[in-house]
Structures are given as structure tokens and as C-alpha cells.
Amino acid sequence: xxxxxxxxxxxxxxxxxxxxxxxxxxxxxxxxxxxxxxxxxxxxxxxxxxxxxxxxxxxxxxxxxxxxxxxxxxxxxxxxxxxxxxxxxxxxxxxxxxxxxxxxxxxxxxxxxxxxxxxxxxxxxxxxxxxxxxxxxxxxxxxxxxxxxxxxxxxxxxxxxxxxxxxxxxxxxxxxxxxxxxxxxxxxxxxxxxxxxxxxx
Amino acid sequence: xxxxxxxxxxxxxxxxxxxxxxxxxxxxxxxxxxxxxxxxxxxxxxxxxxxxxxxxxxxxxxxxxxxxxxxxxxxxxxxxxxxxxxxxxxxxxxxxxxxxxxxxxxxxxxxxxxxxxxxxxxxxxxxxxxxxxxxxxxxxxxxxxxxxxxxxxxxxxxxxxxxxxxxxxxxxx
Numbered sequence: 001x002x003x004x005x006x007x008x009x010x011x012x013x014x015x016x017x018x019x020x021x022x023x024x025x026x027x028x029x030x031x032x033x034x035x036x037x038x039x040x041x042x043x044x045x046x047x048x049x050x051x052x053x054x055x056x057x058x059x060x061x062x063x064x065x066x067x068x069x070x071x072x073x074x075x076x077x078x079x080x081x082x083x084x085x086x087x088x089x090x091x092x093x094x095x096x097x098x099x100x101x102x103x104x105x106x107x108x109x110x111x112x113x114x115x116x117x118x119x120x121x122x123x124x125x126x127x128x129x130x131x132x133x134x135x136x137x138x139x140x141x142x143x144x145x146x147x148x149x150x151x152x153x154x155x156x157x158x159x160x161x162x163x164x165x166x167x168x169x170x171x172x173x174x175x176x177x178x179x180x181x182x183x184x185x186x187x188x189x190x191x192x193x194x195x196x197x198x199x200x201x
Numbered sequence: 202x203x204x205x206x207x208x209x210x211x212x213x214x215x216x217x218x219x220x221x222x223x224x225x226x227x228x229x230x231x232x233x234x235x236x237x238x239x240x241x242x243x244x245x246x247x248x249x250x251x252x253x254x255x256x257x258x259x260x261x262x263x264x265x266x267x268x269x270x271x272x273x274x275x276x277x278x279x280x281x282x283x284x285x286x287x288x289x290x291x292x293x294x295x296x297x298x299x300x301x302x303x304x305x306x307x308x309x310x311x312x313x314x315x316x317x318x319x320x321x322x323x324x325x326x327x328x329x330x331x332x333x334x335x336x337x338x339x340x341x342x343x344x345x346x347x348x349x350x351x352x353x354x355x356x357x358x359x360x361x362x363x364x365x366x367x368x369x370x371x372x373x374x
Contacts, residue, residue: 043315076241077212079317080277191278195316198366 003059003108011056015049019185020057020096020104047196054193057186058087059104064127069197080190081181088179091118092126094136097185098166098173099155100148115144130175138171145171161185209240215362218272219284219321219345227265227295228258229324229359244311244320244363252288252299252308257324257359259295264327266291266354267299270345271311273318286343287311287320291331305334311365321345321362325354 004011008022017026041049055065072083087093092107095116101107108126110116116123117137118130130136138148148171160166161183165174210216216223231238232254238244257265267290274285287309293302311320323345331352337343349355 073317076209078214189278191276191316195276195278198316 002061003105004056011052015053015056017187018053018057020059020093023102047192050189050192051196053186053188054087054190057104057188058090058093059108059126060087066197069194072194080194083193084181084184084188084190085179086129088184089130089175090126091116091123091128091130091136093185094130094164094173094175097161098136098164099152099160100136100138100171100173101151102155106151110144110147115139115147132175132177134175136173136175210360210362213241213319213362215240215319215321215360219270220323220357220360221346223356223358223360225357225359227324227326227358229322229361230256231322231361238322238361238363240362242363244365245368246311246313246365247368249320249365250310253322255299255322257293257295257297261294261296263295264291264330265293265295265302265358266325266327266331266352267293267302267322268325268345268348269308269320269322270343271313271318271320273313273316274341275314277316277318282341284343284345286337286340289334289337291327291334303331303334305336306340309340313366315367317364317366319362320365321360323357324359325349325352325356326358328353 009026011021012018012026051065054060055062058065060068068083068086069079072079072086075082088097092101092104092111095101095107095110096104100116101110111126111128112124114122114124115138117139118128119135120137122139138144152168152171161179163175163177163179163183165176167173210220233244233248236242236244236248238253255267259265267288268286269288271285271287272283273280274282286306288304289306290299290302290304293299311318334352349357
């Protein structure tokens with residue numbers, strides 16, 4: 001599937017901090033420059049921007065996100081919460097949250113280039129949905145280990161979400177459980193995203 | 202056993218947003234036409250124009266109050282009208298249906314403008330026959346907990362909720 005390959009800083013200036021897309025942070029000056037003349041945002045724009053935040057953070061196409069929304073809608077429970085759980089359990093995102101990659105596009109490339117094992121088998125699909133008790137390891141060759149080691153060394157030491165366990169010496173991560181909503185890696189109002197996709201015609 | 206049936210209400214945040222934790226003690230089945238309402242199921246607004254068929258279990262000597270409310274009005278992300286009250290019926294004898302009770306507020310069907318709304322039917326057991334019950338002055342900013350405390354109804358004895366969202370209109374050429 002195609003993905004966004006354009007300028008990233010432009011996106012974070014518009015949408016705010018997107019840790020999955022880039023480790024850069026929007027500066028104060030750029031935010032002021034970007035404010036449009038009309039301070040009042042329409043309801044549609046508020047929902048659209050929230051949806052775009054989600055899309056660019058997780059590196060999804062519009063079609064992929066729409067599929068996830070439909071799956072979440074069929075599941076029991078809050079559609080928004082289920083949507084975030086589905087996105088957080090993607091393999092590329094799990095690698096990013098473990099610190100094995102600095103951004104989700106980097107994690108995506110690691111997976112695509114077959115540097116990652118899940119339960120002892122190569123998985124090269126970034127959208128692979130991880131399950132509780134999945135073991136994620138670096139492929140046992142020097143190139144793969146070096147790539148992941150570099151990321152682990154340079155990733156900021158943030159508190160690991162409670163649904164993941166990392167064994168840095170073994171380049172291994174474990175998925176303990178389905179993510180709890182308070183550990184989601186993006187500050188977002190998921191209800192706005194569901195409202196964007198709910199039929200507004 | 203009964204506690205297990207509350208679980209979808211916790212997941213759907215019905216317990217918390219509208220009612221407090223309770224133990225169901227009365228059976229309540231709800232149908233919109235042929236469609237049986239189960240917790241979290243989708244009901245199209247077009248099939249919920251008329252009041253649902255509600256059947257209660259329980260002793261005919263007991264009286265019950267039924268309210269139907271929407272905690273997501275006008276939109277789930279900003280529920281500034283929480284709760285929008287759709288229906289209130291009091292003095293429903295056990296083992297019968299709301300037609301045998303006294304309608305305080307007439308039924309209006311779901312009309313969610315945006316987003317997926319929860320519509321919650323809450324059943325309370327009365328301590329005795331209701332005297333004069335005032336009709337709420339407005340359908341918006343209703344509070345189920347406050348209503349129950351005003352009428353001394355205590356905790357609910359049964360609750361079921363369904364989801365509903367705006368239906369797509371036929372595109373005109």
C-alpha cells in the first residue's frame with residue numbers, strides 16, 4: 001500500500017505533535033505563523049484534523065483507516081476505544097512503542113525489510129495485528145541487530161506502556177495484553193474520528 | 202450470574218455515564234418490530250420511530266418506572282445536552298408492558314445528528330404507586346440519577362442500551 005512520503009514538518013505544524021511520524025517537535029514560531037486569520041474552526045474541520053492526526057501518526061492510508069473504523073464499529077464496546085486498540089496493536093506501532101524504531105515509518109521499514117521475527121517467524125507485514133503473548137525479536141543477523149540496537153540506544157527513555165515488556169539485551173519484546181486506553185501513544189479525541197466517519201450526509 | 206450481564210454496560214460506559222453499578226433483578230426484553238435489542242446492538246432510527254415493545258418479568262403487584270435516555274446528545278465528543286430524555290413511563294405492573302403504565306413523557310425516536318449515540322432504557326422498581334409526577338420542563342439536560350433520587354427509586358433493576366446513528370440519505374442525481 002502507498003503511504004505518505006511528503007514533508008513531515010508541514011504536517012506537524014498543521015496538526016500538532018505526532019510522535020509516530022517524526023521525532024521533531026513544532027516550534028512556537030511555526031505554530032503562530034500557521035494560525036489562519038479566522039480563529040473559529042468549523043465542526044467539520046475539527047473532526048477532519050483529528051482524523052488526520054490519527055492517520056499520519058500511524059502512517060495509514062484513508063482506505064486502511066476506514067477499514068479499521070468499520071471493524072471497530074462491529075466490535076462490542078466503544079467504537080473509538082476499539083479503533084485505538086486495533087491501531088496500537090499493529091506490528092509497526094508495537095516496534096515503535098518498544099523503542100526498537102524511532103518513528104513508525106522506520107518501524108515499518110524494519111518490518112518490510114524482514115528484520116523482525118514474531119514468535120520465531122519472519123513477519124514482513126507492518127499492519128500485522130499482534131496478539132497477547134506474541135514475542136517480537138530482531139532477526140539473528142548482525143545488520144538487523146545493529147539497526148535495532150541503534151534505535152534502542154537513541155530512543156528517549158520513556159515509561160514503557162504496561163501492555164509491553166522489553167528485554168533490551170536480547171533485542172526482544174513481549175506483548176502482555178491488549179492495550180489499555182490510557183496508554184495510547186497519541187493525545188487524541190477518538191470520538192471526533194468516529195463522528196467524522198459516521199454518516200453525516 | 203446476574204453480574205455478568207452488567208459487563209457490556211460497563212464496556213459501553215452506560216454504568217458511569219448514566220447509572221451507577223447495580224445488580225439486575227428483573228428481566229426486560231425490548232423489541233423494535235422484529236429486531237431484539239441487546240446491549241450495544243445497532244438500531245436504525247427508521248425502525249425506532251415508534252415506541253419499542255417492552256416486556257417485563259416480575260410480580261404483577263410490583264410497579265416499575267421506565268426511562269429512555271440519550272447521553273450523547275448532540276454529539277458523543279461534546280455531549281452538551283447530556284442527557285436527552287426520550288420516554289418516561291411510571292406505574293408499570295410487573296410481568297406486563299409500558300402500555301399498562303402511565304406515560305409521563307411521550308416517546309420520541311432517535312434522531313442522532315452526528316456520531317454513534319447510545320440510547321439507554323433503564324428500569325426502576327417503585328416503592329409504591331406514584332402520585333403526581335411532574336413532566337420535565339425540557340427534554341435536554343435530564344439526569345437519570347437525579348430523577349431516580351427525586352422519586353426515591355433507588356438503583357435500576359434492569360438496563361439495556363442500543364447504538365444508533367444517522368442513516369445515509371439517498372443521493373439525488
